[in-house]
Structures are given as C-alpha cells and as structure tokens.
Amino acid sequence: MILRNNMRKYPTLEEITEICKRKLDLEKLSTETIKKDMEHMREPQPSGFDAPISYNKIYKGYEYLDADFVMGGVSLTDSDVDAIKESIDLIRSIGGSRVSEKFNNAMEKILSTILEEFPDGTKKQSYLQTMTPPKSRGFEHFDLFYTACSTKTPISFVHYNYKKRNFNAITIHPFLIKEFENKWYIIGYSEQHKEVRTFGMDRVFAPIQLKKTFIKVEKAIIEQEANDFYGVFPIPNHKKQCIKIRLSDLATNYFEAYPIHESQKIQKEPDGYSIVTFQLVPTIELTRLFLSHGYHVEILEPLWFIEFTENLK
Amino acid sequence: MLKYSNHFGLLNSPKILNKMADKNTSLLFEIPKLDTPKQNPKVLRLLLSKEFTRIDFGYTTPWYYDKGGWIKISPDTFLEIEGFTEKYRLKNADGIPIAPKRTNFKSTEDWQFFSLYFEPIPQKDCILNMIEAEKPTSKDFNYYGIVLKMEEGICFLE
Numbered sequence: 442m443i444l445r446n447n448m449r450k451y452p453t454l455e456e457i458t459e460i461c462k463r464k465l466d467l468e469k470l471s472t473e474t475i476k477k478d479m480e481h482m483r484e485p486q487p488s489g490f491d492a493p494i495s496y497n498k499i500y501k502g503y504e505y506l507d508a509d510f511v512m513g514g515v516s517l518t519d520s521d522v523d524a525i526k527e528s529i530d531l532i533r534s535i536g537g538s539r540v541s542e543k544f545n546n547a548m549e550k551i552l553s554t555i556l557e558e559f560p561d562g563t564k565k566q567s568y569l570q571t572m573t574p575p576k577s578r579g580f581e582h583f584d585l586f587y588t589a590c591s592t593k594t595p596i597s598f599v600h601y602n603y604k605k606r607n608f609n610a611i612t613i614h615p616f617l618i619k620e621f622e623n624k625w626y627i628i629g630y631s632e633q634h635k636e637v638r639t640f641g642m643d644r645v646f647a648p649i650q651l652k653k654t655f656i657k658v659e660k661a662i663i664e665q666e667a668n669d670f671y672g673v674f675p676i677p678n679h680k681k682q683c684i685k686i687r688l689s690d691l692a693t694n695y696f697e698a699y700p701i702h703e704s705q706k707i708q709k710e711p712d713g714y715s716i717v718t719f720q721l722v723p724t725i726e727l728t729r730l731f732l733s734h735g736y737h738v739e740i741l742e743p744l745w746f747i748e749f750t751e752n753l754k
Numbered sequence: 755m756l757k758y759s760n761h762f763g764l765l766n767s768p769k770i771l772n773k774m775a776d777k778n779t780s781l782l783f784e785i786p787k788l789d790t791p792k793q794n795p796k797v798l799r800l801l802l803s804k805e806f807t808r809i810d811f812g813y814t815t816p817w818y819y820d821k822g823g824w825i826k827i828s829p830d831t832f833l834e835i836e837g838f839t840e841k842y843r844l845k846n847a848d849g850i851p852i853a854p855k856r857t858n859f860k861s862t863e864d865w866q867f868f869s870l871y872f873e874p875i876p877q878k879d880c881i882l883n884m885i886e887a888e889k890p891t892s893k894d895f896n897y898y899g900i901v902l903k904m905e906e907g908i909c910f911l912e
Binding site: 594597 | 865
C-alpha cells in the first residue's frame with residue numbers, strides 16, 4: 442500500500458519502516474528487517490511474491506515497476522488485517538489436538554508468518570477459549586483416512602470391539618470422517634459386514650492402504666450419514682423418521698438456545714413446555730441425550746423408540 | 755499349544771500347494787476365523803513384503819490369571835514352511851516385549867494388539883507354522899497350519 446500511495450511516491454527505506462511501525466503498532470522495527478522483507482517479496486514464487494519492487498535512483502526511493510501489482514493477487518485493507526489478527530485467536534484455540542498433524546503443520550506455518558507480521562500478537566491476552574482435550578488414541582490415523590476418503594482407497598485395519606472384547610480384521614471402503622463430542626469416527630462400506638459401518642478411530646489399529654477396487658456407496662447413503670444423524674451409531678433397522686418429544690420449560694430453553702439438528706422444530710405451549718420434532722435417523726447418541734435430561738424430556742413418538750429408550754434406563 | 759486349522763481343511767494336503775514364481779509385490783492376507791477352541795492371541799492378518807513377513811495378533815486377557823497375567827514373545831520365535839527346514843527368524847516385535855522383558859496386565863479386561871516381524875518368506879502358496887517353542891507348553895504361542903494362497907493376497911501400499 443505504501444508503494445502504491447500516489448500522494449507520497451518513492452518512499453525511502455526509513456519512511457517505509459516508520460509507516461510499518463505505526464500501522465502495525467510496533468515498538469521496534471529496523472530498516473534492516475524491512476530491507477530483508479522487500480528482498481523476500483522480490484523473490485520468485487513460491488518462496489517469494491515476485492513483487493516488482495525497484496529502487497529509483499533519480500527520486501531516491503522505492504516503487505513498484507508494475508503499478509497494478511498486489512501481493513498474492515489479494516489486496517488487504519486495514520480492516521482485513523484486523524480480521525486476520527482476530528482469526529489467529531480462533532485458529533490458536535481450535536489447534537492442537539483437534540486437528541491432524543498435516544493441518545497443524547500448515548497452521549504453524551500461517552501462525553509463524555503472522556507472528557512475523559504482527560510480533561505483538563503473542564503478548565495479547567486471549568479472549569477465546571474452547572475445549573482442547575489431549576490427543577486421543579487412534580487420531581494419528583486421521584491423515585491416512587482423510588487421504589483414503591479423498592482418493593477412494595480401501596483400507597485394511599484391525600478393530601477391537603470394547604463390548605464383545607474381540608479383535609477382527611476389517612476392510613473398509615471409507616467415505617466420511619466424522620467428529621462427535623470430540624470422538625473421531627471413520628465411516629465406510631465394510632466388506633466383513635457387507636454394509637456401511639461406523640468405527641471409532643480409538644479402536645482402529647494398523648490401518649493399511651490396499652490396492653484394490655474401491656466399492657462406492659450410493660450418494661443418498663453418504664448424504665444421510667453426513668446430514669441425518671445426531672451422533673454416529675444408528676439404531677439398527679430404523680430409517681430416517683419423525684421423532685417427537687415433549688420438553689419441560691427448563692429443557693425448552695436449552696433446546697431453543699442450542700438446536701441439536703437442522704430439522705428441529707419447536708412448538709411452544711402456553712405453560713412454557715414445548716413439543717419438538719426432528720427428522721432423524723435414530724441413534725444411540727440421541728437416546729443418550731434424551732435420557733441425560735431426565736424427566737425434562739419425554740419421548741412421544743415413535744412408539745418403538747419410547748420402548749427402546751426405556752430399556753436403556 | 756494352540757493349533758490352527760484352516761478354512762479349507764488342508765492340514766494334510768501337500769506341503770506346498772503350487773509353485774508360483776516369486777512376486778515382488780506386498781501382499782496382505784486376512785486370516786479367517788478358524789475352528790479351534792483356543793484362539794488367544796488371535797491371528798488377524800499376515801503381511802508379506804520383500805523386507806519382512808508380519809503377523810498381526812489380538813490378545814485379550816483371560817479371567818483365570820490374576821490381574822490378566824502377562825505377555826512376552828521369545829526371541830527364538832520363528833516361521834517355518836511345512837515340508838521345509840528353513841527357519842525365518844523373528845526380527846522385531848511391536849506391541850509385545852521380547853523376552854525376558856514382559857508386559858504385565860492390570861486387569862482381566864485388558865487387551866493388546868501386537869505385530870511380529872520375521873524374515874521374509876518366499877511368496878508362494880504354502881502352509882506356515884509359527885513356533886515360539888519347539889517343545890511348547892500351553893503358555894507358548896505356537897501356531898500351525900496357516901494356509902497362504904497367493905491368489906488370495908491383497909496388494910497393499912507400504
């Protein structure tokens with residue numbers, strides 16, 4: 442921006458340094474740093490930005506030889522820069538264990554670049570905190586499964602069933618990775634089960650990419666897995682359907698504030714209670730959620746779901 | 755001693771089923787559920803590559819050992835192809851200590867996935883035995899009659 446300012450053409454190195462110091466609210470900034478930055482900007486991509494910065498000997502200042510040049514094709518305004526600074530807080534807070542190593546490395550690069558640009562960033566108090574639990578077992582397979590989903594590569598892995606206490610070798614044709622309550626799952630067609638299955642990554646061992654034909658699953662099934670579930674484990678033999686519950690006035694507040702699914706519709710009654718409907722594939726997690734609210738949630742429909750939930754009490 | 759039959763009932767069949775040319779691909783075999791009363795540790799997969807032969811196992815601690823007992827694998831464990839004398843030695847173990855070290859479990863509900871790496875065997879149809887002890891007790895991990903048919907192997911990326 443400094444080099445495109447027609448009101449003050451050909452700024453000197455000292456002037457550029459002073460403007461950067463002011464704009465970025467920095468206490469110290471040397472002309473050497475600015476000089477190095479400009480050299481870096483001149484370098485060809487991808488290491489540099491191919492910036493046509495030149496020193497004009499007649500006017501004794503710097504200029505862009507191409508007046509239309511913008512870095513990376515994007516021109517940032519002051520408000521853009523502020524937005525980026527604020528986003529850094531968010532990225533920092535969701536980083537760490539909740540993203541894969543590949544993503545984390547990429548994020549580190551961005552953060553280190555930003556810190557170079559805005560070195561005061563680390564000194565500021567963070568106003569944002571999210572849940573950042575420690576890394577869970579099996580999460581190290583995230584990158585492999587992500588690649589397998591995108592390249593449509595079948596995977597062989599060993600699975601341990603907590604409930605049955607047994608191990609099995611599984612071949613999955615994965616199409617979706619899902620996170621629910623900070624637990625990670627891989628979903629795909631299982632050759633052993635001959636149907637779409639969900640496996641907790643914490644129970645997956647030694648996944649290996651196979652060179653064999655990928656079995657594709659109907660798009661409708663993929664979309665259903667992605668959109669019509671609260672949680673990940675469907676109750677067997679039950680398709681997407683209308684689920685109706687009655688909420689106490691207290692529970693109504695929570696469901697109004699935090700809808701659990703896009704299909705949620707609340708019909709409030711005069712006493713503050715409400716009737717809520719969902720269009721969902723019934724899942725174990727949905728059952729658990731309703732049970733966790735105790736007498737504040739009463740399941741009205743369907744009948745089988747009432748019985749199913751009662752049996753889990 | 756654990757004795758493994760195979761899903762084709764071929765324990766008494768010819769030692770080498772057919773002589774295929776050695777391949778340089780890496781092959782994975784899923785070992786099917788076998789009709790043996792005792793399958794713990796359970797053989798889950800077998801992988802053949804130019805560098806190694808790997809067998810994957812799953813172990814669940816039994817109720818009859820206090821706190822689940824312990825596991826270890828003898829450094830002298832080897833693979834042999836039935837009908838041949840050559841031994842393919844244990845090179846490495848992952849998830850199970852090599853004796854005299856051992857892993858002590860903490861409960862009868864514990865479990866462990868582990869892999870054993872051996873010298874590579876030729877990629878030919880064969881019946882494979884894994885021997886931890888030549889004169890085994892009930893505590894040794896000896897497996898007999900693991901049938902490998904190369905056409906059933908799935909190529910994998912290393």
